Amino acid sequence: MTFFLFAAEYTLAQKDHSVKKDPWQSKEIWVAVPINRQLSHDKIDRLQQQADAADGNKDQQISIYGNEEGGNILTQALIKRVDELQIIIENLPLDHWKKVSTLAYLEEDVKQFTREISVSKQNPEYFKKLIQHFEDIFKLHDKNEGMVEYINSHFTRALYGSLHMLKNDKPAIQAVYKNMVRVYPDEMLKKFNEFSGMEAASDLMAYIAPKKPNLILTYATSTSAERNAVRNCKDPLVQSIVQIADKAKQPLRAIVFLDDLHSGQMKLDEVNSYTGDNASYYRQLVKQRMKSNSMTKKVLDRECKLQALEYVRVMNELHDSPDPIRFKCIEPLSPREMYFLMVLCSDEIYTSTFVGTFNRMLLKMAPLKGDAFLKESNMDKFRTFIRMCAGYNKLDEYLKTIDVQDRNDLMASFVDRIDKNAETDVEDAVDIADAIGSIDDPDLVDFLLARLKENYERTYLEDNKRGLIIYFLLHTLTTSIINPDASSEELQSQLKIPPIANVPFQTLRDNSNTVVEQVYFFGDDDGISSYNNFMTYFKSDEWKIEKNEQWVTITSLKGNSTKIYANLPLAEPKDEEAQNLLNVHLKQANIKPRVVIHRGHSYHLPTTLKNLNSDNKVIILGSCGGYHNLSTILTSSEDAHIISSKQTGTMLVTDPILQSFNTRMVNGQDVNWIELWNEVGAKMKTPALQDKFNDYVPPHKNMGALFLKAFKIQLHEQGIQM
Known part of the structure; x- marks a missing residue:
């Protein structure tokens, strides 16, 4: 709103001194604005013009696409009401510098909107309340009244945006921060340094303790500013966590028992006796799962899985040992403790480990x-x-x-x-x-x-x-x-997903018309055996083999151009270093594998999965394809065809699958999974081999993967968040 300094206007405004006017009801300027204050109004006007023009039209109307009501709210607050407030400020009996400072506060409020435009965060209700708070705070200041009661009874997030009006009022600032941590604790945690020396800092620790006790424990044992806030906090739960930090022998384990410690059902001495022994610790973790540990559920899940994996990995590693030796570690366990070994380690447990544990659980359960x-x-x-x-x-x-x-x-x-x-x-x-x-x-x-x-x-x-x-x-x-x-085409049509039984050959070729495959090997005994068996399939008259210190490159000499890159199964950690060097080489040479093959136990799988991308069209896992693995794969490559196994794969099955697949690549043929699966199945000449083959799941039968693919597509079509 621009004010023109005409003498006639000034004279007109001075005509009637007998009528007492209310500045808060005024709609026009009473006294001409002096030129040294006009600059303050000009700054506000320019910001209003910027807000007005944000929608592409300078029409004194702020518009939001698809939200007419929101646009009207912004127009009323930032254009019309701000104009009125500029008039009111000028008509109030304030001295020059008071008016300048008040206009500066108003300018800051309008400026917040212009900042929001640049990040597309327009919240009409926020700015409506921001301008209302400006008006209310201004009136309270004018009457010399305290702000704390108003803040507590009228708190909205916009009061945080009004802090610039409270800079000399420490009780009011405290009240704003206390309310912010009450309503927006997660957001204020990121802004902790703003109020680390205030009472609100300890309030924040009390608010987040029930949801994130581990974080409070971390703060209690740190040297950061948060440490003081935690230790100064009088909240009983926070103090229980401080006791764990100070007196528990293994605080990261003891925090699992927070619910019982806080309620007095357990003492720290008792917890210390459990956390120092792995077997006792796992037994108590399983007991905790039977309780409603709402505060430590995530920590409990993590710790249970870590302890369960200790047992499962021992049994997996002893897969060639007699059962009395292999399963000795679980003999003292109860049926329930065995049950959780299986369900918590579904991504790593071998078939034989599951079967042996299951059988022992069933015997003890009866x-x-x-x-x-x-x-x-x-x-x-x-x-x-x-x-x-x-x-x-x-x-x-x-x-x-x-x-x-x-x-x-x-x-x-x-x-x-x-x-x-x-x-x-x-x-x-x-x-x-x-x-x-x-x-x-x-x-x-x-x-x-x-x-x-x-x-x-x-x-x-x-x-x-x-x-x-x-x-x-x-x-x-x-x-x-x-x-x-x-037909698979019928299922594909019903699920609205890309082809599930066929992979067109053309989609597997890169820009140089070459099919590129990458194989991940690992340096344990199984990995070395797998690599040696894999290499026997490449005859010298059909394939050229080049090797350096980290990987081997296998190139077809006949038919369609096919290249296979495989890292050498070097002893850990050199196997992963070789994989990383190979990945760097492929990236620098702009070589994009369409086929990725994992040749290792499931606990190696994260190493392979982290390198997947949208270029990968066929992914062969020699290990479990559980939910988390499938979800990770389909996030990286949503149309990938996945071959997985119900257990860790065997080279006696994986290599024949790869041989049949590579024959099709060299011949330039589309991959029909039904035909390929029947072909490989016919090669499994013994019942034992057939059983191993039956553990493999082809892409067109991978129900979990098909569900996830279809689910993402259907949600997208319906506009529903995953």
């Missing part, structure tokens, strides 16, 4: 029935357990421990209402898809199909779009299992 056992274990990870039992052909044996009607109830709960937990619904759905894909009992599959249909109808009636998509996809996948003769 005479308790399987459904009662799961209920006594709070149904914790039971979907993972059923999926694993199905995958390792142990589901029928487990269900036989349960009465017939109760079996149906258990399997119904396996598929029912997974949509009710948004944190686990997708993982649960992948477990269901993988399990149903492994179940051989047609009656059980029919029963599950009927339950899936019931849940689909329920989510439809509830207008639950996310749940509807989940159950539609699960029902569609299950129907495809019941009708295996239906």
Whole structure:
């Protein structure tokens, strides 16, 4: 709003002295603005013009695409009301410098909007409240009234944006920060240095302690500014964490028992006796899982898995040893403790380790029935357990421990209402898809199909779009299992996903018309054996082999150009160093592998997965393809065709698969997974080899991967967040 300094206007405004005017109701200037204050108004006017022009039109109207009401709110606050406030400030009986400073506050408020424009964060309600707070604070200042009561009773986030008006009022600033940490603790944690010396700093620690006790523990043992805030905080929970930091022998383990320590159910001396011994610690962790440890659930999950892996890796490493030696480490464990070894380590456990642990759990569990056992274990990870039992052909044996009607109830709960937990619904759905894909009992599959249909109808009636998509996809996948003769094209069409049974040869060639493959080997005994066996498939009259100190390059001499890069299985950690050097070489040479092959145990898999990208079209895992692995792969390459195994793969199966695949590459043929799978299956001449081959899952039968692909596409089409 521009003020013109005409003498006539000044004279006109001075005509009637008898009428007492209210500046807060004024709509026009009463006294001409002196030129040395006009600059303050000009600054505000320019910011308003910038805000007005942000939508491409200078029309005294701020517009937001798709939000007419929001645009009107901004126009009223930043154009119309700011204009009125400029007039009011000029008409109030304030001295020159008071008016200048007040206009500067108003300028800062409008400037906040112009900053927001540049980052596309326009929040109409925020700016409406910001201008209202300006007005309220201005009035309270004018009346010399305190601000704290107003801040506490009218708090909004916009008061944080009004801090510049409170710079000399320490109680008011304290009140703003105390309210900010109460309402926005996570945001204020990132801005801790702004208020580290205030009472609000300790308040913040009290607010975040129930959600992030580990973070409070870290602060308590650090030398950062947060340490003082934690130790000065009088909150009982924070003080319990400080006690753990100061008196626990292993604080990072002891924090798992925070709920019991804080409630007085346990003493630190007792906790110290557990954390110093791995076996006792794992036993107590399993007991903690049976309680509602809301504060330490994430820490408990992590620690349980770490301790479970200690047992599983020992049994995996002893896979060639007699069972009494191999499974000796779990003999002292209870059935429940064995159960959690299996379900928490599903990505790493070998088939034989699972089977041996399962058999011992079943013996110790008797005479308790399987459904009662799961209920006594709070149904914790039971979907993972059923999926694993199905995958390792142990589901029928487990269900036989349960009465017939109760079996149906258990399997119904396996598929029912997974949509009710948004944190686990997708993982649960992948477990269901993988399990149903492994179940051989047609009656059980029919029963599950009927339950899936019931849940689909329920989510439809509830207008639950996310749940509807989940159950539609699960029902569609299950129907495809019941009708295996239906074409993959039909399933592909129903799921709205790219081809699942075929990979066009052309999509596997790079810009130089070469098919590039990359193989990851590891330096343990299995990796060395796998590498040596792999190399026997490349005859000298068909393939050229070049080797340096880190990797081997294998190039076809006949047919279509095919190149295979494989790092040498050097002793750890040189194997990973060789992989990294090979990756650098490929990147510098702009060589983009379309095919990636992992030749190692599942605990090596993260090393391979971290290097995946959207160029990878076929990914062959010689190890488990569980939910987290599939999700990682499809995040990197959403259309990837994935071959995985229910256990760590064997070179006796993986190499024939690669041989058949590479023959097609050299011949320039499209890959038909159904044909390739039948071809490789025919080479498995013994029952033992056939069993190993049956553990492999081809792309068109990888139900978990198919579900995830289709789910992402359906969510995108419906505009729903993953």
